[in-house]
Amino acid sequence: MLKQLSWLILLLEVVELSYILPVSKPSEGASGFTGIWRSFKPVIDVGKCRKCLLCWLYCPEAAIKRVGDDYMSVEVDYRYCKGCGICANECPFKAIIMVKEG
Amino acid sequence: MAKTEILTGNYAVAYAAKLSRVQVISAYPITPQTSIVEKLDEFVESGELNAKYVRVESEHSAMAACIGAAATGARAFTATSSHGLMYMSELVWWAGLGKFPLVMAVVCRALAPPWSIWSEHNDVLAHRDSGWIIFFAEDNQEVLDLIIQSYRICEDERVLQPVMVALDAFILSHTSMPVSIPEQSDIDEYLPTPGSRRKPFILDPDDPLTHGNLTYPEYFMEIRYEIEKSMNSARRVIIEAGRRYGEITGRYYDSLVEDYRCGDADIVLVNVGSSCGDAKEAVDLLRDEGYKVGLLKLRTVRPFPFEDLRRICSGKRYIGVFDRNYSFGYGGILHCEVSSALSGIKVPIQGFIGGLGGRDITLDDYVWVFKILVDMADRGVEPKPPIWVGLRGVV
CATH class of the missing domain: 3.40.50.920 (Rossmann fold)
Known part of the structure; x- marks a missing residue:
C-alpha cells in the first residue's frame, strides 16, 4: 500500500511567495514516505523488550515511536522506517529482528 | 565633507567595507589580497569597526562562514584571489545559487602553473556562471565606490544575489592613488541598516527551516529561473544604486x-x-x-x-x-x-x-x-x- 503512494509529495514549502526557494520547514516526512525504500523491516518482539529505549535513541530517522500510557513501549513507524537495522543491532536483548520484505 | 586620502586598491576595499559597516568578516590571506584583510583586522581590533572577524583555516571555510552570516541577515564580507578563489569555488557557487547576499573583493591574479602573483582575469571569469554579480574596477576610486554600492545592490529585494568586485593584482591592489572617502553619515543613509535584511529567508532558531535540501527534478528548474530573474532585475538596480551614489558623492555610475x-x-x-x-x-x-x-x-x-x-x-x-x-x-x-x-x-x-x-x-x-x-x-x-x-x- 505504501509503495502505491506518489512521489509527488510537495518537498518544498515556499516561505515567501515572491521567491521560489529551496527551503523547507521542519515537518514529519518532508521527503515523502521513505518507508518504501526498505528491503528489510525491523520486527519488535514485545515479549523480549525491556523498554530500555535504546532503539528509540539510536534510530536515525525517528521512526521508532514511544507509545503506551507511560510512553515506555516502542513501535516502528513503517511509513518512514528505511530498514537500516540500527535498532536491531543496538537492542541489548535481541528483541528486534530484521525480516526481508515480501 | 568627504576627504581624500592616498590609498592602495586593497586599502580602498578595506575602507569601503568599514564604511558599509560590515558585521562579519571571514577571510584567509593570499597574495595579493592580504592587505585588505590585514587592514580590516586592524579596524576591528582598534574598535573603529564593530564586526566579528572569523579566523578560518581556508578560503572554503571563509566563504562558508560568510554564507552562514548572510543566512542570518548579517552583512558579510570576504576577499580572496586566484588559488584562494579556486579553493573557495564550491562555496562560491553555493552562495550564488542559494541567493546569499554578500560581497567579495577578488584581486585578480593568474592561476599556476607557472606560479605567478600578477594580474589575469581567469580566476574571476571561471566563476562567471555561479550566480554572482561581477564588477570589474578600473581604478582605486571605483574599487571603493563599487564595494559600497554592491551592498545596496545585493541587499535589494529585487536582487538578493552575492556580488564580486574584481580589481587587478598590484596594478590596483598595491598602487596608491588619491581616493575620495565619503562621509560615514552619507553611507549610513545610502545603505540599508546592517542586519535589517529579512529576505529571501532568515535562519532563526525560533522558527527553524532547512535550506538547499535535496530537490527533485519537478522543482529544480524554477529555483534556477528565480536566480535568472534576479540577475535581470539587477541591471536596473545597479543603475539606480549608481545614480543614488552620484547624488551623495558626485560620482555617478549610471550604466553597466x-x-x-x-x-x-x-x-x-x-x-x-x-x-x-x-x-x-x-x-x-x-x-x-x-x-x-x-x-x-x-x-x-x-x-x-x-x-x-x-x-x-x-x-x-x-x-x-x-x-x-x-x-x-x-x-x-x-x-x-x-x-x-x-x-x-x-x-x-x-x-x-x-x-x-x-x-x-x-x-x-x-x-x-x-x-x-x-x-x-x-x-x-x-x-x-x-x-x-x-x-x-x-x-
Missing part, C-alpha cells in the same frame, strides 16, 4: 558600461579592468591624429550589458575585444561573450589577448591594437583568430 568617445567612433575596443585607463589614453592620442576610435568599458560581466553593447556597437566598422584571460581551444572569454551578444548585428569582431600573468599592457600596445583594427577595417578583411599582443618570438 562606460562609453568613452564611442558615439561617433568607427572603431570600438571593448575592455574591462585597470587597463581601460591606458586604452582611454590611446583613444585620446589617436583622436588627435584623426582616427575615430572609442573605448567601451564593461563595468559588469554578470549581468552582461547586452543591450548597451548592441546599442553602442551597431553601425561600427570594426569592434575589437581585449581579453586579459584565455579559454584554451576557443579564445578570449569576453570576445566570445561580445560576439554572442552582437549576433545578428553585421559588424566584424577581432579578439586580442594580452596582459596574461601580469605582462604590462602599455599605451603603445593599445595604439598598436587600435591601428590594427583601423587597418583591418580599411582593407575590409574578415576577423582572424585572436591576436596575442606582444607575444615574443611569434608576432
Whole structure:
C-alpha cells in the first residue's frame, strides 16, 4: 500500500511567495514516505523488550515511536522506517529482528 | 565633507567595507589580497569597526562562514584571489545559487602553473556562471565606490544575489592613488541598516527551516529561473544604486558600461579592468591624429550589458575585444561573450589577448591594437583568430 503512494509529495514549502526557494520547514516526512525504500523491516518482539529505549535513541530517522500510557513501549513507524537495522543491532536483548520484505 | 586620502586598491576595499559597516568578516590571506584583510583586522581590533572577524583555516571555510552570516541577515564580507578563489569555488557557487547576499573583493591574479602573483582575469571569469554579480574596477576610486554600492545592490529585494568586485593584482591592489572617502553619515543613509535584511529567508532558531535540501527534478528548474530573474532585475538596480551614489558623492555610475568617445567612433575596443585607463589614453592620442576610435568599458560581466553593447556597437566598422584571460581551444572569454551578444548585428569582431600573468599592457600596445583594427577595417578583411599582443618570438 505504501509503495502505491506518489512521489509527488510537495518537498518544498515556499516561505515567501515572491521567491521560489529551496527551503523547507521542519515537518514529519518532508521527503515523502521513505518507508518504501526498505528491503528489510525491523520486527519488535514485545515479549523480549525491556523498554530500555535504546532503539528509540539510536534510530536515525525517528521512526521508532514511544507509545503506551507511560510512553515506555516502542513501535516502528513503517511509513518512514528505511530498514537500516540500527535498532536491531543496538537492542541489548535481541528483541528486534530484521525480516526481508515480501 | 568627504576627504581624500592616498590609498592602495586593497586599502580602498578595506575602507569601503568599514564604511558599509560590515558585521562579519571571514577571510584567509593570499597574495595579493592580504592587505585588505590585514587592514580590516586592524579596524576591528582598534574598535573603529564593530564586526566579528572569523579566523578560518581556508578560503572554503571563509566563504562558508560568510554564507552562514548572510543566512542570518548579517552583512558579510570576504576577499580572496586566484588559488584562494579556486579553493573557495564550491562555496562560491553555493552562495550564488542559494541567493546569499554578500560581497567579495577578488584581486585578480593568474592561476599556476607557472606560479605567478600578477594580474589575469581567469580566476574571476571561471566563476562567471555561479550566480554572482561581477564588477570589474578600473581604478582605486571605483574599487571603493563599487564595494559600497554592491551592498545596496545585493541587499535589494529585487536582487538578493552575492556580488564580486574584481580589481587587478598590484596594478590596483598595491598602487596608491588619491581616493575620495565619503562621509560615514552619507553611507549610513545610502545603505540599508546592517542586519535589517529579512529576505529571501532568515535562519532563526525560533522558527527553524532547512535550506538547499535535496530537490527533485519537478522543482529544480524554477529555483534556477528565480536566480535568472534576479540577475535581470539587477541591471536596473545597479543603475539606480549608481545614480543614488552620484547624488551623495558626485560620482555617478549610471550604466553597466562606460562609453568613452564611442558615439561617433568607427572603431570600438571593448575592455574591462585597470587597463581601460591606458586604452582611454590611446583613444585620446589617436583622436588627435584623426582616427575615430572609442573605448567601451564593461563595468559588469554578470549581468552582461547586452543591450548597451548592441546599442553602442551597431553601425561600427570594426569592434575589437581585449581579453586579459584565455579559454584554451576557443579564445578570449569576453570576445566570445561580445560576439554572442552582437549576433545578428553585421559588424566584424577581432579578439586580442594580452596582459596574461601580469605582462604590462602599455599605451603603445593599445595604439598598436587600435591601428590594427583601423587597418583591418580599411582593407575590409574578415576577423582572424585572436591576436596575442606582444607575444615574443611569434608576432
